[in-house]
Amino acid sequence: MFDKINEECGIFGIYSKDGADVVEETYLALYALQHRGQQSCGIAVNDDGVITYRKDSGLVPDVFDKNSLKSLGAGKMAIGHVRYATKEDNNAVSAQPLVSRYVKGNIALSYNGNLLNGYELREEFMKKGGIFQTSNDSETIMYTIAQERNKAGSVEEAINNSMKLLKGAYSFVLMSPKKLIAARDPHGFKPLCMGQLNDSYIFASESCALDTIGATLIRELDPGEIAIVDDKGIRYIRDNCGGKSNMCVFEHVYFARPDSVIEGNSVHMARREAGKYLAREHHVDADLVCGVPDSGLDAAMGYAAESGIPYGLAFIKNRYIGRTFIQPTQNARERAVKIKLNSLSSTVKGKRIVLVDDSIVRGTTVAQIIKLLRDAGAKEVHIRISSPPFLYPCYFGTDIDSRDKLIANNFTKDEICQQIGADSLGYLSIEALSKIAPNAKCDYCIGCFTGKYPVEVPDELEKDKFKDKITKK
Amino acid sequence: MFDKINEECGIFGIYSKDGADVVEETYLALYALQHRGQQSCGIAVNDDGVITYRKDSGLVPDVFDKNSLKSLGAGKMAIGHVRYATKEDNNAVSAQPLVSRYVKGNIALSYNGNLLNGYELREEFMKKGGIFQTSNDSETIMYTIAQERNKAGSVEEAINNSMKLLKGAYSFVLMSPKKLIAARDPHGFKPLCMGQLNDSYIFASESCALDTIGATLIRELDPGEIAIVDDKGIRYIRDNCGGKSNMCVFEHVYFARPDSVIEGNSVHMARREAGKYLAREHHVDADLVCGVPDSGLDAAMGYAAESGIPYGLAFIKNRYIGRTFIQPTQNARERAVKIKLNSLSSTVKGKRIVLVDDSIVRGTTVAQIIKLLRDAGAKEVHIRISSPPFLYPCYFGTDIDSRDKLIANNFTKDEICQQIGADSLGYLSIEALSKIAPNAKCDYCIGCFTGKYPVEVPDELEKDKFKDKITKK
Amino acid sequence: MFDKINEECGIFGIYSKDGADVVEETYLALYALQHRGQQSCGIAVNDDGVITYRKDSGLVPDVFDKNSLKSLGAGKMAIGHVRYATKEDNNAVSAQPLVSRYVKGNIALSYNGNLLNGYELREEFMKKGGIFQTSNDSETIMYTIAQERNKAGSVEEAINNSMKLLKGAYSFVLMSPKKLIAARDPHGFKPLCMGQLNDSYIFASESCALDTIGATLIRELDPGEIAIVDDKGIRYIRDNCGGKSNMCVFEHVYFARPDSVIEGNSVHMARREAGKYLAREHHVDADLVCGVPDSGLDAAMGYAAESGIPYGLAFIKNRYIGRTFIQPTQNARERAVKIKLNSLSSTVKGKRIVLVDDSIVRGTTVAQIIKLLRDAGAKEVHIRISSPPFLYPCYFGTDIDSRDKLIANNFTKDEICQQIGADSLGYLSIEALSKIAPNAKCDYCIGCFTGKYPVEVPDELEKDKFKDKITKK
């Protein structure tokens, strides 16, 4: 809706020995993960090696109704996926799970991340006669596993070996004919947790999906860990483990749902903490602290509590404006913001406002938001951002990939203030950022702020290498 | 979604001398009014007496897309409608605006309210040969106006005379071949405001619809007032004016959007005030004040500010669960609540919680919500309701109509506490309720709390008289 | 698809004492009547006075699926409707059955025809305060019956009295709370037959609908006859009977399905007879007789049999081109014909062809059809039309209403031949036309050929009086 960085995917898997309705659980869980991807979604169910699936462009309620859920039948295990996509890649063929037949039967894969060597791996397979029906890394991962399976004694061994070949960020769940397997890359860029509901084992990108279906969080997978569930229970391969987690810090800042626990730390609390440090680093005399709904609300509460300035509501967000909304034709951008957000003049009139948001990317909408406050009578508007300025591209699956469009790269803080009409602007420091999740024992990836990445990154972004596109409409 | 009383409708009308895109403005405004009715919606546009319309079951984005909006064409005026419906009346035929031809050409009507003598008026018309294609009061109103038009010199005179025949609650906008007319019943049960955008005059149930399209609020119509807009400008008939407004107090407590101004008073501020009085009347020692999202959030902020107890978030509401959501099959109600609301254990664990909501109707979901808090580790849960207990039916168009189902009618406060698992329960007093909108100069209808109504009410509810239903699927 | 006159409607009604699935029977019967109208369709079912219905734009399979049929529930009686509409009147609001509440409960009406005094009757009702939600005669008929019901002892008496007020062509079926009633205007312009299936009584525009559901044709209703079915059985009112049928002769020539029996005469046989007389009146030396699919096939067989010239197939019609077909952008008309019809050069090459069709209206496609034959190698093409030339408008519900567009009005036979590229052109004579249905004892309406109508017709066509339209999109 606004000027945001977006996560690429949410994944889910469930294995039930005791006859749980795995399709229904997956369907409900995908609702809980919907914030991680709204472009497409899918569910695959495995009935003793026979896989039935449905996936399409659209939100969960667009793709699934009673009849389509029923048509999937039943089985011991199911996996699901929600996908975000940039405008350039609005491609029905990329919906997941990816389902295919390999040498040992049918497999299905739901994946979140971005491979750094995906292009090279594809080239290699194609030189041996391989064909690729999507431009999705999931197909590359599946090919790698299929190839390794011919040399390995089991699918989990093949996955273990594949993890030595795959470079980059990935968390995935995979169904083989008899097993549900979850894996997280050795750097742990992407979250993946496991839970239990009666006799069912569950894997999900975020713990809020476990809460939603009433499951209990067991723990998060370690970086490099593989978990295998079958009728004999659960077991782990930790051959690729050992490295410290380089979880993307933006999961705490913006991506994850506030009620999730990531790296042992409540996301909501991390955001309040960010607000607290922001208040310490960028104090200002003001009458009211407000957040931009919904992404700035948690940090705004933290800022208010720390600063002692009252917390209040500055905007009402229209909850009915969705993806199908038709943009107004006149004064497009300004109106578009007004339709989605309405300011509460009763709250802001005559006030000096601290307005908190999680980030500024291109800076395209914040000016309109500030104008809404001014029109409603705000005397001063001080912008506080609960993360450092974006300066570098992300190579790991979020949709910021070019430095040109990042406002912080092109203008000074004062210039930005002037452009957007703010009285002041304060970003959270990198130092403070490192403290917002005190329970987490990880070495966050903060490459988009520092340009220093936990792994060597290529000169060129992967996606620019695929010039001759295939698009399904 | 939850256990709520619901408003029946939102209405909108626009007249533009200067070529505004009246269809687009109506479409955008209906998004702002969508909270008043999610069952059906419609738009009618008047191009010099030729009326084109579209209406159907569904939300605004379900019923209108680019093509269907375009197919409506253009015109000087348009009216729109959103409709709530009880389960018993999920009837496509009741969608509005109602469009028909009467003796002087085509007319269209969008209406919000409930007639007390609708059945009697229908009987009368039918005895003269009339036929009714809906069970909607809008058709009765249109018949009344059509009949009066034959005796009157103008449509506005016919409306003025009709208002002497129509008993009950009604706000409506009507397009005749050349005029846009808005009217509010002499008791002013339902809100209706007017605004201006360049040369366009606008009428809407709530001011948030004006804000959304960038229009300025002029004022609210007085009870009994008729406003007529045509090419000569705006004029008023105030023949039925004089009575004090008996606006439904529940507009302030729950129905209206917080950013609207009703009877001169900010709805958000009224709810904060309700929270403030609630804190004074029902203090309790506690660690955290939370609201049930979204209906209790404003009052919770007021409670927190007044009591000095910190305000916090106890729940995350899933924003993607909509009307098409498929109910889980197991342990239905409990799961349904969990899927929509997830508690934040990081916030509530070990805490004594004050949980604020706007009302309890049947008490069917509050127990599950309290259970969510207990499961998340809350030590105590104190329920505070920002309105008095419902004890009597509403005759004016909200969907509470039977005393049997009202929990407050059947159990004492202690019994309710026990049933829902609360440590304590406090309702706002009727006295305090009268103070929450200090700017309002009206004599609110509070009949659902007191049993005393501003007008004589029938022994029996209107809807029970229509036994042989017509239903469109 | 081609240049044709079209019928406006097909109607159906069923009353079952013994628990037949009246909704399913109506649904199946509407498929059999679909050729009479493809714009919209609907079904209404009456469960002891409670009426549930569904109607919408589209073909039967577009409007009804398993779920929507099921949602209609069950009942003792149901009526259905299919509707043709001219481009100018593609209006969702005109779908039938029309359902409404009148003084004695709920009624529903399916109607086929055209009133000559509809406008006058509407004016009269509106002067008494009536409102009209459609521009459909069905609403006028229902108003008339509702008005008469207040003065009569029963609904059938009200219908009997209404028939003295209604001028023009109409066949209808009507459900009152307890009765299913069918009626045909005193001139019998439109067909209506009755049948029986076990204990069910059935009425339908054409007997093919009876065959389809396995019912037996009892007889056709007489002009002016009313049939009433209720739990006591069937009875008739014949107060308006006595006149000779003025059935539209075009039912035999083109409108009806060949397997129907109309006025006691097989439609297929009538068309073969027309071909026979055509062969006698317009003999030509030729090698092959072909029909334009599908409307000319029956008459072509008759022509071939009578002339002794072999019958053959000249064209294959694409059965998958339906209403949703997208017109090609280049050389539109020519291509459009080619896509729908392909000539069989193996049959026509080097041959002198007699090409039979039922009529020429504007002459817009016949030239392309002849060109297809020439391109396929036909040496000569002789056009034979199994009806006389159209010279006058129809006032009774078919969609030819202006003399300007009729090619026969504007050009001589020779000019037409030249325009369309035919070697010769022959029309059936009016005299021969009167003999094509020898079993029929009726005085066909042939006003479109002669300008002499069975009743006095207005100066102006009804539809031109409604200038300020209401359109539902």
Place this chain on the structure above:
Amino acid sequence: MFDKINEECGIFGIYSKDGADVVEETYLALYALQHRGQQSCGIAVNDDGVITYRKDSGLVPDVFDKNSLKSLGAGKMAIGHVRYATKEDNNAVSAQPLVSRYVKGNIALSYNGNLLNGYELREEFMKKGGIFQTSNDSETIMYTIAQERNKAGSVEEAINNSMKLLKGAYSFVLMSPKKLIAARDPHGFKPLCMGQLNDSYIFASESCALDTIGATLIRELDPGEIAIVDDKGIRYIRDNCGGKSNMCVFEHVYFARPDSVIEGNSVHMARREAGKYLAREHHVDADLVCGVPDSGLDAAMGYAAESGIPYGLAFIKNRYIGRTFIQPTQNARERAVKIKLNSLSSTVKGKRIVLVDDSIVRGTTVAQIIKLLRDAGAKEVHIRISSPPFLYPCYFGTDIDSRDKLIANNFTKDEICQQIGADSLGYLSIEALSKIAPNAKCDYCIGCFTGKYPVEVPDELEKDKFKDKITKK
């Protein structure tokens, strides 16, 4: 609809140097090929190596509308596909064209046929690490070509080499980044013709697709021939040519559209010839020759012409009953036939009827059809089948694959007569069958009648080897 053998696919490809609208031409051509497959369809367009496609379950008008056609953009070449599927394989994932990236860029394939060694080839690829996302031979063919491409100098050379590996029936069109290539297996089991429209080259399963878009038939591809079109024009590889065509004779008997020319012979004429020989081989004294619509009509005309018995219409087929038709619940099969076919009692009453159809497979509907004639008053019903009895399975892509269900395998002619209620039954002899297409210089595959196939066939049918299915819903 009835008891028929079905063809599996129709294919189409176009290459235009001069800017023809290749998407529109493909769309129109698919309508002409729709009879070859109604389950799914698709179009892929190649814009200088960038391929955009759309494919889905449904008829052409279900899958494509104006917007979706437009979204495909433009390009120099496009291919299309329509697909038939057995009930067991109603699988959205099998829609074609198949589009993928291989070592030299993007390719797309539309295919008609059945591989005999598909399973073995897949096993081989999987053992090298290959994955299969469909159970479709098109993926196997693409893999084979991709593999061969790594060893060959061009895609056409890779195809030429692949043809030595692929066993069975296949005709396909393929787009590489720069070329449109069409190929037909060395036995020529499946038809494939080429045509020209201005500067465009076109390939299609049947010539009726060429006629539809106004293209001229150049010739049919020879068995084993490869045609390559690019900016330099057209050229051929005939390395695998030389064998005589073993075209499936059922293309002439039933599969192809009557207006197509297959192996140089008009399909309509072949069917008339079949009728002629049938009349000679199985004469009977009768009053009328009729065909079962539409499959028996052509042969019935031939029978009538040869025997001198008059040709007539016995049935009207409902043209609106499509795939979405809901089966009636009572006496299902009998009613289902009645709804689709209605007998013309005016024609058949009291007559001795020769009823011609193209084939009897399981014999499930012919009994109902005969009953319709008897109920309509037919005195005698003599069944004549314009092909020999089915006795053996087909291995080449039609959907008869088990001998158990073939009525001719299980009963004598007399037993069948008794079962279906016929007075006599006559099949066309194998000898006569060989004469129905006198212009054809081919050695038809008639294995389903004789059990002798042009190539060695496996013991087991391919499809039985895939037990663990993948199904997309």
